[in-house]
Amino acid sequence: MENARTDTFLITGGCGYFGYRLACSLHKKGARVLLFDTVPPIQEVPEDFVFVQGDIRDYAQVERAIAGVDCVFHIASYGMSGREQLNHHLIEAVNVQGTQNVLKGCVEHGVSRLVYTSTFNVVFGGQVIENGNESLPYLPLHLHPDHYSRTKSLAEMAVLKANGTALKDSSGVLRTCALRPAGIYGPGEQRHLPRIVGYIEKGIFRFVYGEPSSLVEFVHVDNLVSAHELAAEALTLEKQHRSAGQAYFISDEMIHHLIGPFYNFQPLLTRTEVYKTGVTHYFSMAKAKAELGYEPQEYNLDEVVQWFRCRGHGKKSCSSFLSRLLLDILFVAAFVAVALSFLPVVGS
Numbered sequence: 546m547e548n549a550r551t552d553t554f555l556i557t558g559g560c561g562y563f564g565y566r567l568a569c570s571l572h573k574k575g576a577r578v579l580l581f582d583t584v585p586p587i588q589e590v591p592e593d594f595v596f597v598q599g600d601i602r603d604y605a606q607v608e609r610a611i612a613g614v615d616c617v618f619h620i621a622s623y624g625m626s627g628r629e630q631l632n633h634h635l636i637e638a639v640n641v642q643g644t645q646n647v648l649k650g651c652v653e654h655g656v657s658r659l660v661y662t663s664t665f666n667v668v669f670g671g672q673v674i675e676n677g678n679e680s681l682p683y684l685p686l687h688l689h690p691d692h693y694s695r696t697k698s699l700a701e702m703a704v705l706k707a708n709g710t711a712l713k714d715s716s717g718v719l720r721t722c723a724l725r726p727a728g729i730y731g732p733g734e735q736r737h738l739p740r741i742v743g744y745i746e747k748g749i750f751r752f753v754y755g756e757p758s759s760l761v762e763f764v765h766v767d768n769l770v771s772a773h774e775l776a777a778e779a780l781t782l783e784k785q786h787r788s789a790g791q792a793y794f795i796s797d798e799m800i801h802h803l804i805g806p807f808y809n810f811q812p813l814l815t816r817t818e819v820y821k822t823g824v825t826h827y828f829s830m831a832k833a834k835a836e837l838g839y840e841p842q843e844y845n846l847d848e849v850v851q852w853f854r855c856r857g858h859g860k861k862s863c864s865s866f867l868s869r870l871l872l873d874i875l876f877v878a879a880f881v882a883v884a885l886s887f888l889p890v891v892g893s
């Protein structure tokens with residue numbers, strides 16, 4: 546990322562799993578990074594990281610943080626999984642009004658670039674999609690089975706509509722783009738994996754599940770980091786503002802068969818999750834490759850499994866080769882369940 550050395554980036558949701566990983570990568574390249582989040586980072590942060598505690602629902606707080614930055618990565622969101630999914634009011638307030646505040650902050654304070662972290666779900670509602678591309682229409686809002694996906698869709702529309710808005714300081718226009726990742730995986734993922742591994746260790750998982758022919762996709766956290774950096778760069782004049790006003794699907798380019806007929810995630814996944822996960826949906830990376838120069842690297846699950854082993858998981862079962870193999874299979878099963886469980890709950 547050519548400009549990273551001199552640029553200042555504000556990352557909303559910068560203390561979450563993906564936001565923090567992106568912050569570290571930008572920081573390594575010499576950029577100045579501000580983490581804007583309601584909660585402080587759980588990790589030890591480098592001294593020169595600036596953490597601004599704030600809520601995107603509060604415009605005054607957004608305004609204070611955004612002044613003087615070169616580019617915003619708008620990653621903060623609410624309602625993806627767990628109990629959060631029940632709080633419809635908060636989901637709407639964070640994902641929709643919060644996004645409007647961030648956009649307004651950019652316009653009022655002369656910030657000319659914003660990259661929004663969206664989701665596959667803006668077009669996917671449980672229908673089969675094979676090698677879908679960005680010409681697919683948004684899923685009609687009333688067909689979204691959950692508030693998170695509906696509000697992420699509304700937020701993405703607002704972000705792309707704001708592209709080209711004149712900045713208040715007359716320095717130019719705001720340029721925006723949206724990335725639509727698949728389910729995110731990688732070491733240190735805290736939202737889904739520990740919960741599922743915990744279930745496995747307690748023996749709550751049963752294995753009998755469904756539609757072995759389904760094809761689905763995931764994205765490694767570091768591939769997603771790279772896509773965001775490239776997208777931000779492609780908003781600049783040097784790159785002819787190539788990504789301005791555009792949306793891009795982002796995944797690893799490896800299509801996964803949903804693990805066979807003998808894994809049953811049913812007790813842990815909600816009805817909507819099961820309904821969505823049993824359906825083939827994968828997307829072409831052609832646009833991201835051609836316009837952003839996105840080149841996903843290959844990752845396997847070793848790093849993720851290792852992360853859990855280092856924290857004491859699976860020790861009892863590691864005594865023989867067979868049990869190690871089984872453990873790995875369980876981790877793969879957990880990974881699939883988790884990567885799919887970013888799909889939110891509905892009415893269950």
Ligand SMILES: NC(=O)c1ccc[n+]([C@@H]2O[C@H](COP(=O)([O-])OP(=O)(O)OC[C@H]3O[C@@H](n4cnc5c(N)ncnc54)[C@H](O)[C@@H]3O)[C@@H](O)[C@H]2O)c1
Nearest residue numbers: 558560561562563582583600601620621622664728729887
């Ligand atoms: N995790 C996935 O599988 C997945 C898949 C597709 C898209 N996404 C999108 O990627 C992004 C990052 O996902 P993640 O898994 O790192 O999420 P995460 O929950 O780890 O991070 C989100 C961060 O946003 C912060 N936040 C929430 N409300 C806020 C508010 N009102 N003001 C400021 N900060 C607030 C949270 O405190 C949290 O640190 C999200 O936008 C999500 O919608 C995630």
